Amino acid sequence: MHKRARAKAHAGIRKRAIRRELLGNWLGPLLVAVALAAAHMLGIFAQTDGRFFDEVTVNQSGIAPNVVVIERDAEFEALGDARFTALNASLSTLGAERIGYLGADNLLPASSEIPVVIGVPAKPLPANQRWELRGDTSVFGSARIAARSLAPSQYGINRTQTAALPGRDTPIPVFDAALADRYPADGEFLVPTPRRQSIPVLKASQLTSGQIQAGELNGLVAMVVDPQALRGTLATPLNPSSSATSEAVFRAHVVNALRGGQFGYEAHVWQVWVLLLAFAALLAVLYRETDPKRLAVLIPVSFSLMILAACWAVLVFTGKLLPVSALLLAPWIITFQRVVERETSQDRRLERTASRAVQTSFDRSALREGARLPKFLGSAAEYAGVERSLLVQLTPSGELEAVAANNATLDDIRIDRKRLNRILKDVRESLGVRNAAEIVPGWSGDARIGWVGAGDQQLFWLHTRPVTATPGKSAHLVRAIATSFRELFRWRADLNARGSREHRNQPIDDRVASAIALVANESEQVRRGFDTIDTAVIIFHLIGSPLHANEAMHSLYEEAGLNLFDTSLSEALLALTELGPNRVQALIEDLMLNGSEMRLPMRNLGETDRQSERMLRIAAPARNAHGANRVLVLEAIDMRDANRAADLRKAVAKFIDLQLRNDFEAILLGSQLACDKRLGSDQVREVASRISDTARRATGRLDEVASLVRSETSDLTEACYPVDATAIIRDAIARAAGLAEELGVTIDADHPGVSGFTLAEPVALTEMLVAMLRVVIADTPHGGSVKLKLEELQGRTHIRISGGFGIGFDRLLWLIANYEDGAVGEYRMIGEGMAKVTSWSASVSYWGSQSNGFGFNVDLRGVG
Amino acid sequence: MSAHILVIDDDPILAGLLQLTLELEGYDVTVANDGAAGLEQTKSTKFDIILLDLVMPKVDGIKFLRLLAKGGFSRPPVMIVSSAIEEKLTDQHRALGVVDIARKPIEPAELVQRTKRAIANGPTSPAAATLAEQS
Incomplete structure (x- = not known):
């Protein structure tokens, strides 16, 4: 399925x-x-x-002329009836291949030595697409009769010609084709008219008078035209803007093209x-x-x-x-x-992406419930010290409605309606805030009005200026609230109100910009929030590449010598834990497949990490385990507080155990004695008194540590409790031993083999003692020794550290007293420790003189 | 002649009750409230057994044992009575002259019984004493 x-x-x-x-x-x-x-x-x-x-053909080069135009000049026309016979004979002598007469004449001879073509007008047959020649053509004997017609011009320019017209029975050849004796397959063809094409024109009288030598017209066809045909009447590519080309010249180009094979076709x-x-x-x-x-x-x-x-x-x-x-x-x-x-598809995709991003933002933020936004504004204003606040909406019908109110009502608005509308319009157009005393005259203090709406939502915020101890800060906060609210509302209106006509026509860019602004804004806020978390957290993408880390994780990576941007999850785990590559791989595989959570002890990162006991938590939330957006989260949890609390409780338990054992021993002995008949009544009374003293003492000890046992872990961070002072001394010596060895100094320690209980916060006490040891060691000449003595007196524990060449007391005083300002390292730690010990009912004193050594006395309270 | 016992404990109530308990059993009991006072007592008086607490101010129980071992004066058997120790007698303890360890709280009758036995058994062997000196 x-x-x-x-x-x-x-x-x-x-x-x-x-x-x-x-x-x-x-x-x-x-x-x-x-x-x-x-x-x-x-x-x-x-x-x-x-x-x-x-453009192409006019600028082409011409070819050798194939045709000669012969004008029937006046001299020729005066020669009499036999002039055409004479002309035919001359042309024959001159070598012309064919003679074409453009226009019929009754004097044309019925026969000739060379072929003759006569162009006569043609007329269309009525209600038909066909043509017929005008007049009686039988009188011209053997001459070929052709139609003297031109193809229609194209937008006024003659550049085409037809080879034949459809006749009644057979096609009627057009004069030019007949003269050239070439009939292109496609009826209509294009006529190139190169400007450089030579078209010779002779007068008929020159030929008949023998001015032209024999053979001069060899291979040419002669087109005999009357002077009328040489007058410019056609617009051709040669002169497209005026009718300057003659019919004879155009036809000569046609004949020339046909004979030279230069004619063209449309595709x-x-x-x-x-x-x-x-x-x-x-x-x-x-x-x-x-x-x-x-x-x-x-x-x-x-x-x-x-x-x-x-x-x-x-x-x-x-x-x-x-x-x-x-x-x-x-x-x-x-x-x-x-x-x-x-662009359209990108817009659609952008809109989908933006919608998804916005939906995610809405789902996780206050924006999800847009209707509640005004309420948020009201509460935020209240926190900022705004006494009166009234958020009003101007409805499309022009009515005012109260959306959220704090210590104010609509009745507070007492101003002429027209004047109010004008003010509201100004406020909206200027996007600013202005004085609203005339709108709400009853409000004490400085009343303001500002526009916080978006799109169709006409929202105005009437409020008083905040009255707080820091009015400047509060006013700034109120402005920030108003701006933030307006932006949120605008983004929401841009992105969520698709139904309205205004938003349907809104460019996608605006909507995407709003989405990006919203998501970026929210992302920045989340990032800042994320950075305030003490726990170091880094989020990895499914493929193991880092997505985001907070400040604490930045520091941790730096400490571990890792680069945040190019360290994969597996590399991070190898560096931060003691696990080997195989185990890391198995661990990540399991997390990715099953979406579980694991905790691993973190590797000690060196000297600076000494006090940091961290645990790594790696988790792939199960609810995301099968999604494409699954992430892996690595978190370094600082266990110091938890461990410190555990140490404290363990120490308290040990204290209770040892002290109560002692007290129970006394009670057991006392009870036994009280029942012993050998004792007199005075002695029994004395024993009973001791039993009750012991019980009271036990109760007192329990009371002393009760607060520690019952407190929350978070309250125990700096609490003092009964500790083993000898163990602390041993730890402090061990931590200072490196420096002592380096400087050739020995530490002479004198402390009890078994120690009682001393009230202190062990971490702070150890840090302070280590710092004291280090400053004394550093001042001690090579081969010298530093003395450390732990002495447990009645109710007090005394630690004395001394040695060194010596520091003047004033200098020592300055170094310790000014630890917050200038002192560094050990003196700062000593100063911090001294500030803490007072809360443990303890005290620190110090002494020193030039060349006589110096030292510290730590006096702590002993509790058993 | 009854045995002489030195009780060293910084808790005056407990020390007093121990003293009374042991005195009722017929022992002669001296009390010292810390290791330093106990050492002083051993210099001047010969004891048959010392009941020693460990956690004490000034000189604690362990330090007392070491000083006693090095002191050269009389070395009675020592029975540790403390809440800060397990009831497991090791060679190291024996080397320091410890013959028994009683972890508080202990039934008074048992304490008396073990004290009696310790007195009867006497001090540690010379070999153990030598070991203590070496340590």
Whole structure:
């Protein structure tokens, strides 16, 4: 069942991924390609494509002319009826291949030595797409009759021509094609008109008068035109802005192009579609592998240049005009589409992430209950010393409502409504705080009003200035509270109130900014709180990399010589515990799998760690054990206090044990004696009195330590209790022995073999004695000795440390008395110890004189 | 002639009660309130046994035993009566002249019984005394 659900979930994820892949990466670019192809088909890009064709072809170099234009000049027209026969004969002599007459004339001869083409006007057949030639063409004998027609101009510019018109039965050749005797497969073709193309124009009279030498027109076709046809009437690529090109010259270009194979075609429909779709697919693949936003300029620019170059090359070398405009637009539109798509998806992702972050923050903070925020404001203000506080809300209907009040009501507001509205508007717009005496005249003290709302929430806070012993600090606190409240409220409004129209239209950036601000703010607060914890804590990611550590853990890592940022959990455990690599690995594995908790003794980190008895607690909270966000927490718990309390209780127990044993012995003996008949009544009374003395003494001893037994561990940190003074002396000697050995000094100790009980706090006493020993040792010449004597007198324990070359008493006094200011090391510890001993009913005295040594007397209370 | 016992204990109540208990059994008892006073007594008087407490001011029980061993004067058997010790007699104890250890609290009758036995057994062997001197 579980497997099936998981498979279903995986299938769902796969389906979503495929859909995202198809929609995001492929569909968009392909739709753009389809739209561009359709626009191309509709002729939207005809003008720009034509301009491209013009720019390329007009600047091309020309070819050797294939055609010569012959003007029927006035001199020729005056030659009489046989002039056309003479012209035909001359052209034949000159080597012309074909003669084309642009326009019919009844005098044209019925036959000629070279082929003749006559261009006559054509007219469309009614209600038909077909054409027929005007007039009777049979009179022209063997001459080929062609239509004198031009293809329609493109946006006023003539750059195309057709090879033939659909006739009634058969196609009617167009004059230019017939003269060139070339019929391109596609009916309509593009006519390049290079500016440098030479089109020779001769007068017919020159030919008939024999001015041109024979063979001069070899291989050329002659286009005989009337002067009318040489007048500029067409706008062509040569002069696109004016009708300056003559029909004869344009047709000469057509004939020249056809005969020279220079004519071009527009790309076929299917070619346009294939080209655009392939190009879109190429861009889709490219953007799938790269970031469209980062390459938003580079790719379109470079592709545009490549397209221009490719289209130019194709046009020049194959005569094919590609859909250059659509191709040029494609990279820009597809890039835009991909960037928008990416931004939209990023916005969605950001919003989801922000929502999750905010939800987490809400769940863990006071923000979860937005409605309670005003109450928090009220209590915070009260702590800051604000006597009167009134949080009011201006409802959409313009009514005022009290949201939270402290020692104030809405009735306190006594101001004209219009004036109030104006003040509220000013306050909101300025986001500031202003005097509110005229709003709440009944309030004593300095009344203020400030805006603390957000979005639709029109919240205003009326309050008095705090009255405390430190008004400056309190006022600052109140300002901080108001600012903090306003920010919290704004973030909450930004992020949580999705329903309102205003927030639906709010840019995602604002919402994300609010989320980041909220999370960052909360994270900072949590971090600061975290740093105040004495216990050293570090949180590791599931993979063992460190996530966050508090100040205490920073110090601990420093102490252990570890780098906080690149030490893994296993490395940290190896450094901080005595465990070997295998055990550490097994431990981490178990924690990760089962989410349990373990405690390990921490390695001693050296001299500075002497007094620190720490335990490492490593835990992977079980409730997070199976989540992706699981963490491992390493905590170094300082056991000093707990151990100290345990030591104290052990010492107290020992004290009670030994003292009561003594007292019970006395009671046993006394009881036995009291029953002994050999004793007289006076002696029995004496014994009974001793029994009761013993009982009282035992009770007194129990009372003496009762507070220690019953106190909380936290209260025992610096408590004094009955300790074994000899053991403390031995410890102090052991700790000072290193320095003594280093300086060649011996410590002569004199202490009882068995010690009674002395009232002290052992850690502080030991620290002080070690410091005393060290300063005396340091002052003692090599080979000298330091004396330490522990003497247990009735009710007192006396410790005397002496030796050294000697320090003047004034100097010694200054060093110890000023320990808080300047003294360092041992003298500071002695001073601190002296400050503590008074609470144990003990005292410390010292003496010293130059070259006569110096010393310390510690007088402690003995308790048995 | 009755045996002479020295009781060394810094607790005057307990010392007094011990003295009375032992005197009722017919012993001659002297009390010293610390090790130093006890040592002084041993210099001037010959005792058949010393009942010694360990935890005492000035000179504690252990120090007393060492000084007694080094003192050269009479060395009666010592019975430690203390709450600060286990009832396990070791060679080290024997070397210091200890013949018995009674951990407080002890039944008065048993204490008397063990005192009687210790007096009967007499002081430690010379070998043990030599060991004490070496230590």
